[in-house]
Amino acid sequence: MPIHPALLDLYTNHTRKPKELWVSNLSLCPRYEFFHYKFRPAPRMNDAILSGIFLHRLVQEKLKEDGYEVEKRVEYDLGDGWKLVGRADAVKDVVVEIKTTNDYTKDVPEHWVLQANFYAWVLGIDKYIILIIDKPTGHYQEVEFDVDEEKAMELVERGKEVKECIISKNIPDGRCDWCLKYCEFSVICERFS
Numbered sequence: 001m002p003i004h005p006a007l008l009d010l011y012t013n014h015t016r017k018p019k020e021l022w023v024s025n026l027s028l029c030p031r032y033e034f035f036h037y038k039f040r041p042a043p044r045m046n047d048a049i050l051s052g053i054f055l056h057r058l059v060q061e062k063l064k065e066d067g068y069e070v071e072k073r074v075e076y077d078l079g080d081g082w083k084l085v086g087r088a089d090a091v092k093d094v095v096v097e098i099k100t101t102n103d104y105t106k107d108v109p110e111h112w113v114l115q116a117n118f119y120a121w122v123l124g125i126d127k128y129i130i131l132i133i134d135k136p137t138g139h140y141q142e143v144e145f146d147v148d149e150e151k152a153m154e155l156v157e158r159g160k161e162v163k164e165c166i167i168s169k170n171i172p173d174g175r176c177d178w179c180l181k182y183c184e185f186s187v188i189c190e191r192f193s
């Protein structure tokens with residue numbers, strides 16, 4: 001049986017390049033992106049992550065048929081050769097960011113909003129949709145937002161802060177909330193809280 005292309009992508013497209021900061025990680029937590037950049041962990045694989053990746057692919061295939069450009073590279077110049085980079089899930093007249101969850105009735109998490117808002121802002125598109133798919137039931141909801149420039153600048157400031165922290169080898173502040181239960185860096189992170 002051939003390896004699914006999404007699995008190959010998981011390794012080939014997730015190799016870190018110097019001076020590139022990832023919008024997805026940075027939206028979650030500046031300290032997470034700092035550790036991720038410094039330690040470059042291998043992509044994680046478990047049932048939940050894999051099912052999320054495959055669901056992404058299925059939905060992206062459908063959006064592609066509807067004329068969307070998928071996995072569109074997004075870049076923002078932070079100066080001195082540093083960049084914020086990411087890949088928007090699907091782009092046409094609106095940016096669509098696909099998220100999979102085990103409880104889609106909860107409020108949309110702020111880090112999802114920061115990420116999708118930033119992609120739309122950089123691409124000059126004034127609306128974005130976060131498509132939330134509930135993995136256990138297959139239910140989904142689409143939540144539409146107007147681009148918020150202030151939120152986009154918040155992420156730019158985070159990027160600048162993490163860039164300086166990487167250069168100076170100082171650990172930035174982290175969110176240190178529920179993330180401590182799940183984050184792969186929590187063991188070291190707690191020592192700096």
Ligand code: SF4
Pocket residue numbers: 028029030031032035174175176177179180183184185186189190
């Ligand atoms: S445990 Fe939380 S605060 Fe620490 S690096 Fe991970 S996400 Fe950031």
